[in-house]
Amino acid sequence: MSGLLALLDDVAGIAKVAAASVDDVIGQAAKAGAKSAGAVIDDAAVTPKYVQGFTADRELPVIWRIAKGSFVNKLVYLLPIGLLLSNFVPWLITPLLMIGGAYLCFEGAEKIAHALGMGGHAHVESPEQSGEIHDPAHLEEQKAAGAIKTDFILSAEIMTISLAAIPPSNFWMEAATLATVAIMITVVVYGSVALIVKADDLGLAMAARGRLVVTRALGRAIVKAMPGVMWGLTVIGTAAMLWVGGSIIVHGLEVLGLPWLGHHIHDVAEAIGHAMPDNVTGAGTWAAKAIMDGILGVALGLALIPLGEKLITPMWRKIFG
Numbered sequence: 001m002s003g004l005l006a007l008l009d010d011v012a013g014i015a016k017v018a019a020a021s022v023d024d025v026i027g028q029a030a031k032a033g034a035k036s037a038g039a040v041i042d043d044a045a046v047t048p049k050y051v052q053g054f055t056a057d058r059e060l061p062v063i064w065r066i067a068k069g070s071f072v073n074k075l076v077y078l079l080p081i082g083l084l085l086s087n088f089v090p091w092l093i094t095p096l097l098m099i100g101g102a103y104l105c106f107e108g109a110e111k112i113a114h115a116l117g118m119g120g121h122a123h124v125e126s127p128e129q130s131g132e133i134h135d136p137a138h139l140e141e142q143k144a145a146g147a148i149k150t151d152f153i154l155s156a157e158i159m160t161i162s163l164a165a166i167p168p169s170n171f172w173m174e175a176a177t178l179a180t181v182a183i184m185i186t187v188v189v190y191g192s193v194a195l196i197v198k199a200d201d202l203g204l205a206m207a208a209r210g211r212l213v214v215t216r217a218l219g220r221a222i223v224k225a226m227p228g229v230m231w232g233l234t235v236i237g238t239a240a241m242l243w244v245g246g247s248i249i250v251h252g253l254e255v256l257g258l259p260w261l262g263h264h265i266h267d268v269a270e271a272i273g274h275a276m277p278d279n280v281t282g283a284g285t286w287a288a289k290a291i292m293d294g295i296l297g298v299a300l301g302l303a304l305i306p307l308g309e310k311l312i313t314p315m316w317r318k319i320f321g
Contacts, residue, residue, distance in 0.1 A: 065144045070155060074159060082160070093163060094255045097160050097164050100248065102304060104242070106308050108238045109302045109304070159178065196230070203220065206219025242297035243294040245301070265289060269288040
């Protein structure tokens with residue numbers, strides 16, 4: 001009997017340790033995922049365009065197909081690569097992170113440039129626009145494949161940022177945390193995409209078949225609001241990319257032994273924060289730093305646009321199509 005009680009006590013102890021480990025993994029995953037907010041918002045803002053042109057009954061299956069590709073990108077390809085980097089060449093994480101940050105700056109600045117009519121891209125008709133593809137199954141295959149390729153880039157940024165945000169721990173803790181980040185972010189992104197894509201259908205159904213006047217009015221309001229919601233998502237995603245990209249560059253320079261820019265931004269932000277009322281000092285300091293990081297992101301991104309348009313983008317298209 002005493003042996004059984006001792007065994008049960010050991011089992012209870014192991015269960016407590018396991019529960020604590022699960023809490024640690026979820027906590028670390030939440031913090032690491034928050035660091036990649038810019039890329040996550042951009043992912044959610046970019047993906048809906050890939051289901052444009054499909055009938056309503058095919059929208060959710062296409063989103064699910066892209067989501068499955070995203071799981072494969074993160075868990076099958078990027079997770080092992082991240083763990084190899086962390087355990088064998090950790091010094092490489094900061095340079096890779098800075099490359100990802102520079103890409104975020106480039107993409108954000110490119111969106112601003114195009115919105116202002118300054119983009120250098122000539123308009124190229126897609127196959128579905130030019131009428132070359134008449135088979136819906138072929139079109140679905142092509143759009144899903146394109147979305148999964150785009151997701152791979154954004155997922156690489158998310159996983160790298162998350163990896164850098166995980167505190168030093170053992171191999172299995174890092175693996176569990178990264179896997180949790182991958183699953184959480186994919187569910188959040190593609191769950192949000194599904195809600196965004198189907199919101200107008202829901203609004204139309206409410207407006208047409210709602211029994212109450214309030215229901216029909218709410219449905220019409222949802223339909224009218226969706227273009228603004230999509231525009232707002234794009235703006236927020238662009239701002240987040242530039243802020244996160246700029247802050248990654250600043251932090252990377254500090255890690256590489258070049259702290260001047262980071263210290264200067266910190267000092268200016270502190271001065272601005274302390275010039276505000278006491279109850280908003282912290283928020284003012286944070287906002288000032290975020291704005292300066294974003295301005296740096298815009299400047300760097302604009303400087304990278306010629307390189308991206310003339311070298312990186314043509315190279316990428318030649319390799320991946």
